[in-house]
Protein backbone atom coordinates (compact mmCIF):
# COMPACT_ATOMS: atom_id res chain seq x y z
CA UNK A 1 0.00 0.00 0.00
CA UNK A 2 1.42 3.37 -0.84
CA UNK A 3 -1.41 5.84 -0.68
CA UNK A 4 -0.02 9.32 -1.18
CA UNK A 5 0.04 11.38 1.96
CA UNK A 6 -1.98 14.56 2.05
CA UNK A 7 1.14 16.63 2.32
CA UNK A 8 4.83 16.23 2.84
CA UNK A 9 4.51 15.76 6.57
CA UNK A 10 5.22 12.34 7.99
CA UNK A 11 1.99 10.68 9.19
CA UNK A 12 2.01 9.50 12.78
CA UNK A 13 -0.18 6.82 14.33
CA UNK A 14 -0.58 6.60 18.08
CA UNK A 15 -1.16 2.98 19.03
CA UNK A 16 -2.62 2.75 22.48
CA UNK A 17 -4.63 0.36 24.63
CA UNK A 18 -4.69 -0.81 28.21
CA UNK A 19 -2.02 -3.01 29.80
CA UNK A 20 -1.81 -6.30 28.00
CA UNK A 21 -4.44 -5.41 25.44
CA UNK A 22 -2.36 -6.73 22.56
CA UNK A 23 -0.58 -3.64 21.20
CA UNK A 24 2.78 -5.29 20.73
CA UNK A 25 1.20 -8.38 19.23
CA UNK A 26 -0.50 -6.16 16.69
CA UNK A 27 2.59 -4.10 15.98
CA UNK A 28 4.75 -7.15 15.44
CA UNK A 29 2.21 -8.49 13.03
CA UNK A 30 2.18 -5.21 11.12
CA UNK A 31 5.96 -5.00 11.01
CA UNK A 32 6.25 -8.54 9.69
CA UNK A 33 3.79 -7.92 6.88
CA UNK A 34 5.21 -7.25 3.44
CA UNK A 35 3.54 -3.93 2.91
CA UNK A 36 6.41 -1.92 1.50
CA UNK A 37 6.07 0.80 4.12
CA UNK A 38 9.14 2.08 5.93
CA UNK A 39 8.01 2.57 9.46
CA UNK A 40 9.78 4.16 12.40
CA UNK A 41 8.42 2.85 15.68
CA UNK A 42 8.67 4.74 18.93
CA UNK A 43 8.04 2.27 21.69
CA UNK A 44 7.33 3.56 25.15
CA UNK A 45 7.59 0.96 27.86
CA UNK A 46 8.17 1.13 31.55
CA UNK A 47 11.65 -0.10 32.25
CA UNK A 48 14.93 0.59 33.90
CA UNK A 49 17.16 1.20 30.96
CA UNK A 50 16.66 4.94 30.72
CA UNK A 51 15.83 6.65 27.50
CA UNK A 52 17.67 5.07 24.68
CA UNK A 53 18.02 7.82 22.17
CA UNK A 54 19.89 5.80 19.65
CA UNK A 55 18.06 4.68 16.63
CA UNK A 56 18.14 0.94 16.70
CA UNK A 57 17.90 -0.89 13.45
CA UNK A 58 16.13 -4.18 13.84
CA UNK A 59 15.14 -6.87 11.42
CA UNK A 60 13.51 -5.49 8.31
CA UNK A 61 13.45 -1.87 7.31
CA UNK A 62 11.85 -0.44 10.38
CA UNK A 63 13.61 1.66 12.93
CA UNK A 64 12.70 1.21 16.53
CA UNK A 65 13.36 3.83 19.15
CA UNK A 66 12.73 2.91 22.74
CA UNK A 67 11.66 5.25 25.50
CA UNK A 68 11.94 3.39 28.74
CA UNK A 69 12.16 5.82 31.58
CA UNK A 70 8.57 6.62 32.20
CA UNK A 71 5.23 7.04 30.61
CA UNK A 72 5.12 8.96 27.37
CA UNK A 73 2.04 10.90 28.38
CA UNK A 74 3.53 12.61 31.36
CA UNK A 75 7.15 12.39 32.37
CA UNK A 76 8.79 11.84 29.03
CA UNK A 77 6.93 14.07 26.63
CA UNK A 78 10.12 16.13 26.26
CA UNK A 79 11.86 12.95 25.19
CA UNK A 80 9.18 12.31 22.60
CA UNK A 81 9.72 15.76 21.12
CA UNK A 82 13.47 15.21 21.07
CA UNK A 83 13.19 11.79 19.45
CA UNK A 84 10.78 13.05 16.82
CA UNK A 85 13.25 15.86 16.14
CA UNK A 86 16.10 13.39 15.74
CA UNK A 87 14.06 11.21 13.44
CA UNK A 88 13.27 14.26 11.36
CA UNK A 89 16.94 15.18 11.06
CA UNK A 90 17.68 11.65 10.04
CA UNK A 91 15.02 11.74 7.38
CA UNK A 92 16.40 15.03 6.08
CA UNK A 93 19.75 13.31 5.53
CA UNK A 94 18.21 10.10 4.27
CA UNK A 95 14.76 10.76 2.82
CA UNK A 96 13.89 7.09 2.37
CA UNK A 97 14.80 6.18 5.96
CA UNK A 98 11.12 5.97 6.86
CA UNK A 99 7.85 7.32 5.61
CA UNK A 100 5.66 7.03 8.69
CA UNK A 101 5.86 6.79 12.45
CA UNK A 102 3.96 4.58 14.86
CA UNK A 103 4.10 5.44 18.56
CA UNK A 104 3.20 2.59 20.88
CA UNK A 105 2.26 3.99 24.27
CA UNK A 106 2.40 2.22 27.57
CA UNK A 107 -0.80 0.57 28.71
CA UNK A 108 -1.35 3.30 31.28
CA UNK A 109 -0.88 6.23 28.97
CA UNK A 110 -3.44 8.92 28.47
CA UNK A 111 -3.26 9.52 24.72
CA UNK A 112 -4.33 13.16 24.98
CA UNK A 113 -0.99 14.71 25.91
CA UNK A 114 0.73 12.57 23.31
CA UNK A 115 -1.68 13.84 20.66
CA UNK A 116 -1.29 17.39 21.87
CA UNK A 117 2.43 17.23 21.20
CA UNK A 118 1.57 17.43 17.52
CA UNK A 119 -0.36 20.65 17.97
CA UNK A 120 1.71 22.39 20.61
CA UNK A 121 5.24 22.03 19.38
CA UNK A 122 5.86 24.08 16.24
CA UNK A 123 8.84 22.06 15.04
CA UNK A 124 6.93 18.82 15.44
CA UNK A 125 3.84 20.25 13.77
CA UNK A 126 5.99 21.36 10.83
CA UNK A 127 7.36 17.87 10.22
CA UNK A 128 4.62 15.52 11.31
CA UNK A 129 0.93 15.02 10.81
CA UNK A 130 -1.02 13.13 13.43
CA UNK A 131 -2.97 10.59 11.42
CA UNK A 132 -4.96 8.76 14.06
CA UNK A 133 -5.19 7.24 17.48
CA UNK A 134 -5.73 3.50 17.23
CA UNK A 135 -6.79 1.78 20.44
CA UNK A 136 -6.56 -1.94 21.12
CA UNK A 137 -9.28 -3.06 23.52
CA UNK A 138 -9.03 -6.37 25.34
CA UNK A 139 -12.42 -8.03 24.91
CA UNK A 140 -11.84 -10.27 27.89
CA UNK A 141 -10.92 -7.55 30.39
CA UNK A 142 -12.19 -4.27 29.05
CA UNK A 143 -15.39 -4.12 31.10
CA UNK A 144 -13.44 -4.29 34.31
CA UNK A 145 -10.73 -1.96 33.05
CA UNK A 146 -13.30 0.62 31.97
CA UNK A 147 -14.94 0.37 35.39
CA UNK A 148 -11.77 1.00 37.27
CA UNK A 149 -9.34 2.88 35.09
CA UNK A 150 -9.54 6.46 33.98
CA UNK A 151 -6.81 5.81 31.39
CA UNK A 152 -8.74 2.93 29.84
CA UNK A 153 -11.69 5.27 29.36
CA UNK A 154 -9.50 7.97 27.87
CA UNK A 155 -7.96 5.50 25.44
CA UNK A 156 -11.38 4.48 24.18
CA UNK A 157 -12.70 8.05 24.20
CA UNK A 158 -9.85 9.33 22.07
CA UNK A 159 -9.76 6.50 19.56
CA UNK A 160 -10.25 7.11 15.88
CA UNK A 161 -10.35 3.34 15.44
CA UNK A 162 -10.81 0.53 17.95
CA UNK A 163 -9.38 -2.94 17.45
CA UNK A 164 -10.94 -5.57 19.67
CA UNK A 165 -8.46 -8.24 20.74
CA UNK A 166 -9.07 -11.55 22.50
CA UNK A 167 -12.57 -12.03 21.15
CA UNK A 168 -11.68 -15.74 21.14
CA UNK A 169 -11.93 -15.58 24.95
CA UNK A 170 -15.47 -14.22 25.22
CA UNK A 171 -18.87 -15.34 24.02
CA UNK A 172 -20.95 -13.45 21.48
CA UNK A 173 -23.22 -11.87 24.10
CA UNK A 174 -20.30 -10.48 26.09
CA UNK A 175 -18.73 -9.14 22.94
CA UNK A 176 -22.01 -7.46 21.94
CA UNK A 177 -22.34 -5.84 25.39
CA UNK A 178 -18.81 -4.53 25.18
CA UNK A 179 -19.34 -3.17 21.68
CA UNK A 180 -22.43 -1.31 22.91
CA UNK A 181 -20.48 0.20 25.75
CA UNK A 182 -17.62 1.22 23.47
CA UNK A 183 -20.11 2.84 21.09
CA UNK A 184 -21.64 4.80 23.95
CA UNK A 185 -18.27 6.08 25.06
CA UNK A 186 -17.07 6.78 21.54
CA UNK A 187 -19.55 6.65 18.69
CA UNK A 188 -17.05 7.89 16.13
CA UNK A 189 -14.58 5.05 16.15
CA UNK A 190 -15.33 1.96 14.08
CA UNK A 191 -14.68 -1.25 16.04
CA UNK A 192 -13.07 -4.26 14.43
CA UNK A 193 -12.19 -7.59 15.99
CA UNK A 194 -8.59 -8.75 15.51
CA UNK A 195 -7.32 -12.18 16.42
CA UNK A 196 -3.77 -12.01 17.77
CA UNK A 197 -3.17 -8.78 15.93
CA UNK A 198 -4.13 -10.14 12.53
CA UNK A 199 -5.24 -7.07 10.68
CA UNK A 200 -4.39 -5.34 7.43
CA UNK A 201 -2.06 -2.40 7.66
CA UNK A 202 -4.82 -0.29 6.12
CA UNK A 203 -6.77 -0.78 9.34
CA UNK A 204 -4.33 1.26 11.31
CA UNK A 205 -2.65 3.59 8.83
CA UNK A 206 -3.99 6.45 6.70
CA UNK A 207 -7.14 6.78 8.72
CA UNK A 208 -6.96 10.56 8.67
CA UNK A 209 -8.74 10.78 11.98
CA UNK A 210 -7.03 14.06 12.64
CA UNK A 211 -6.99 15.34 9.12
CA UNK A 212 -8.56 18.71 8.62
CA UNK A 213 -8.67 18.21 4.88
CA UNK A 214 -10.74 15.11 4.73
CA UNK A 215 -14.33 14.68 5.66
CA UNK A 216 -14.55 13.73 9.28
CA UNK A 217 -16.83 10.81 9.73
CA UNK A 218 -19.19 11.23 12.58
CA UNK A 219 -21.15 8.08 13.05
CA UNK A 220 -24.82 8.50 12.29
CA UNK A 221 -27.61 6.99 14.34
CA UNK A 222 -25.99 7.60 17.66
CA UNK A 223 -27.50 9.03 20.81
CA UNK A 224 -31.15 8.79 20.12
CA UNK A 225 -33.01 9.48 23.32
CA UNK A 226 -33.43 5.77 23.92
CA UNK A 227 -29.69 5.24 24.36
CA UNK A 228 -29.35 7.46 27.39
CA UNK A 229 -28.42 4.83 29.95
CA UNK A 230 -24.79 5.78 30.26
CA UNK A 231 -22.90 4.30 33.10
CA UNK A 232 -19.57 5.79 32.12
CA UNK A 233 -18.63 9.31 32.91
CA UNK A 234 -17.05 9.65 29.47
CA UNK A 235 -19.77 10.25 26.96
CA UNK A 236 -20.21 11.61 23.51
CA UNK A 237 -22.70 14.19 22.46
CA UNK A 238 -23.62 14.82 18.84
CA UNK A 239 -25.28 17.94 17.50
CA UNK A 240 -26.68 18.18 13.99
CA UNK A 241 -28.46 20.94 12.19
CA UNK A 242 -29.50 21.77 8.66
CA UNK A 243 -29.56 25.47 9.54
CA UNK A 244 -26.23 27.21 9.05
CA UNK A 245 -24.33 28.63 11.99
CA UNK A 246 -23.62 32.26 12.62
CA UNK A 247 -19.82 32.25 12.51
CA UNK A 248 -19.20 34.76 15.30
CA UNK A 249 -21.66 33.11 17.69
CA UNK A 250 -20.30 29.63 17.05
CA UNK A 251 -16.76 30.85 17.57
CA UNK A 252 -17.74 32.47 20.87
CA UNK A 253 -19.50 29.29 22.02
CA UNK A 254 -16.50 27.12 21.22
CA UNK A 255 -14.13 29.53 22.94
CA UNK A 256 -16.26 29.61 26.09
CA UNK A 257 -16.97 25.87 26.13
CA UNK A 258 -13.32 25.00 25.73
CA UNK A 259 -12.36 27.44 28.44
CA UNK A 260 -15.00 26.23 30.86
CA UNK A 261 -14.56 22.49 30.25
CA UNK A 262 -10.93 22.19 29.21
CA UNK A 263 -10.18 19.24 31.43
CA UNK A 264 -13.37 17.37 30.73
CA UNK A 265 -13.65 18.04 27.03
CA UNK A 266 -11.47 15.27 25.68
CA UNK A 267 -12.06 15.44 21.99
CA UNK A 268 -14.33 17.35 19.66
CA UNK A 269 -14.73 17.54 15.95
CA UNK A 270 -17.13 19.10 13.57
CA UNK A 271 -17.97 19.82 10.00
CA UNK A 272 -20.05 22.96 9.96
CA UNK A 273 -21.97 25.08 7.52
CA UNK A 274 -21.52 28.78 8.23
CA UNK A 275 -24.08 31.24 7.02
CA UNK A 276 -22.98 32.85 3.78
CA UNK A 277 -20.03 30.51 3.28
CA UNK A 278 -19.83 28.07 0.40
CA UNK A 279 -17.18 25.83 1.91
CA UNK A 280 -17.44 23.44 4.80
CA UNK A 281 -15.54 24.56 7.88
CA UNK A 282 -13.85 21.77 9.77
CA UNK A 283 -12.69 22.09 13.35
CA UNK A 284 -11.29 19.66 15.83
CA UNK A 285 -9.51 19.69 19.10
CA UNK A 286 -8.13 17.94 22.12
CA UNK A 287 -8.85 19.63 25.45
CA UNK A 288 -7.67 23.24 25.03
CA UNK A 289 -6.03 22.77 21.67
CA UNK A 290 -8.37 23.51 18.83
CA UNK A 291 -7.73 24.15 15.17
CA UNK A 292 -10.00 24.81 12.26
CA UNK A 293 -9.73 24.88 8.53
CA UNK A 294 -11.70 25.45 5.37
CA UNK A 295 -12.98 22.17 3.99
CA UNK A 296 -14.44 21.17 0.66
CA UNK A 297 -17.08 23.31 -1.05
CA UNK A 298 -20.66 22.29 -0.33
CA UNK A 299 -21.47 22.50 -4.01
CA UNK A 300 -24.90 21.04 -4.67
CA UNK A 301 -25.00 19.13 -1.38
CA UNK A 302 -28.38 19.60 0.30
CA UNK A 303 -29.03 19.91 3.11
CA UNK A 304 -25.84 21.54 4.25
CA UNK A 305 -25.86 19.61 7.46
CA UNK A 306 -23.50 20.56 10.26
CA UNK A 307 -22.35 17.71 12.48
CA UNK A 308 -20.48 18.30 15.69
CA UNK A 309 -19.35 15.73 18.22
CA UNK A 310 -18.07 16.41 21.72
CA UNK A 311 -16.54 13.63 23.78
CA UNK A 312 -15.83 14.21 27.41
CA UNK A 313 -16.59 13.70 31.02
CA UNK A 314 -19.72 15.06 32.66
CA UNK A 315 -20.42 17.52 29.87
CA UNK A 316 -23.59 19.55 30.35
CA UNK A 317 -25.18 18.20 27.21
CA UNK A 318 -28.45 20.10 27.56
CA UNK A 319 -26.60 23.39 28.00
CA UNK A 320 -24.41 22.64 25.00
CA UNK A 321 -27.45 21.78 22.95
CA UNK A 322 -29.28 24.97 23.91
CA UNK A 323 -26.19 27.10 23.34
CA UNK A 324 -25.56 25.55 19.93
CA UNK A 325 -29.17 26.16 18.91
CA UNK A 326 -28.56 29.78 19.85
CA UNK A 327 -25.58 29.90 17.50
CA UNK A 328 -27.63 29.08 14.41
CA UNK A 329 -28.20 31.93 11.99
CA UNK A 330 -31.56 33.63 12.66
CA UNK A 331 -32.42 34.20 9.05
CA UNK A 332 -30.11 32.06 6.96
CA UNK A 333 -29.06 33.62 3.68
CA UNK A 334 -31.19 32.14 0.92
CA UNK A 335 -29.52 29.25 -0.81
CA UNK A 336 -30.02 28.47 -4.42
CA UNK A 337 -31.60 25.04 -4.75
CA UNK A 338 -30.26 22.80 -7.48
CA UNK A 339 -32.59 22.93 -10.46
Ligand SMILES: Nc1nc2c(ncn2[C@@H]2O[C@H](COP(=O)(O)OP(=O)(O)OP(=O)(O)O)[C@@H](O)[C@H]2O)c(=O)[nH]1
Pocket residue numbers: 017018019020021022023024025026106107165166167168169194195196197
Ligand atom coordinates in the same frame (compact mmCIF):
# COMPACT_ATOMS: atom_id res chain seq x y z
N1 LIG B 1 -6.28 -15.16 23.40
C1 LIG B 1 -5.73 -14.08 22.85
N2 LIG B 1 -4.61 -13.56 23.35
C2 LIG B 1 -4.06 -12.47 22.76
C3 LIG B 1 -4.66 -11.85 21.63
N3 LIG B 1 -3.91 -10.78 21.27
C4 LIG B 1 -2.88 -10.74 22.16
N4 LIG B 1 -2.96 -11.76 23.05
C5 LIG B 1 -2.05 -12.08 24.16
O1 LIG B 1 -2.17 -11.09 25.16
C6 LIG B 1 -0.94 -10.94 25.84
C7 LIG B 1 -0.54 -9.47 25.87
O2 LIG B 1 -0.25 -9.06 24.54
P1 LIG B 1 0.75 -7.87 24.21
O3 LIG B 1 0.76 -7.69 22.75
O4 LIG B 1 2.06 -8.06 24.90
O5 LIG B 1 -0.01 -6.68 24.94
P2 LIG B 1 0.45 -5.15 25.10
O6 LIG B 1 -0.76 -4.34 24.93
O7 LIG B 1 1.59 -4.85 24.20
O8 LIG B 1 0.91 -5.18 26.61
P3 LIG B 1 1.65 -4.02 27.48
O9 LIG B 1 2.74 -3.47 26.60
O10 LIG B 1 2.13 -4.71 28.69
O11 LIG B 1 0.63 -3.02 27.82
C8 LIG B 1 0.06 -11.81 25.11
O12 LIG B 1 0.19 -12.99 25.80
C9 LIG B 1 -0.60 -12.06 23.75
O13 LIG B 1 -0.21 -13.27 23.18
C10 LIG B 1 -5.87 -12.43 21.09
O14 LIG B 1 -6.48 -11.96 20.13
N5 LIG B 1 -6.34 -13.54 21.75
